[in-house]
Amino acid sequence: MARPLIQMALDSLDFDQTVALADQVAPYVDIFEIGTPCIKYNGINLVKALRQRYPDKLLLVDLKTMDAGEYEAGAFYAAGADICTVLGVSGLATIAGVIKAAKKHAAETQIDLINVADKAECARESVKLGAQIVGIHTGLDAQAAGQTPFGDLNDIARLGLGVRISVAGGIKQATVQQVVEAGANIIVVGAAIYGAPSPAEAAREIRELVDAAAV
């Protein structure tokens, strides 16, 4: 199995705390995600700052684009994003726009299936359009209501779409092995790392668990 990637969800609103957290976990993660609240609050300058500080890390900007796909995402790819997210519920025209912007910058597009009714259909159509990553995502509010991403992950993995699958939604040490075995290629972790007494130690543990589950 190819080594799954670990994506650190940087969900603070504070610019300096976001950069400091990135510094702490950098040795253990592959992708820095600038989370949706964080990018809305801090804007494109944070993308530029992390790009400059970490030229060799993958940088995902969790735009969750809903409209004006090419126009909105284009600026973030130009600023250094390797991956931008677009909502599956936005529809195929918007998804196609983000994919077009990504191609201009030799970058990638992730479809976020959050709140999509027919996730299999949306994933299939998005992949046909050229999306490289399908994101199974139980958002923070849905998590608070008791939902998890595990059932959807199994359903999408079974489709064999031939693209990477990302999973997000309360993933922690106890569930890392399960999501790797279910077929996730990108493991997104936020609160289990930034909420830990030592984020670096939590990230190191998750790295070990992911690598052990992937052999």
Ligand SMILES: O=C([C@H](O)CO)[C@H](O)[C@H](O)COP(=O)(O)O
């Ligand atoms: O994408 C996220 C959320 O919608 C806010 O932007 C989180 O970054 C994602 O859910 C990962 O965080 P945890 O669920 O805390 O692991």
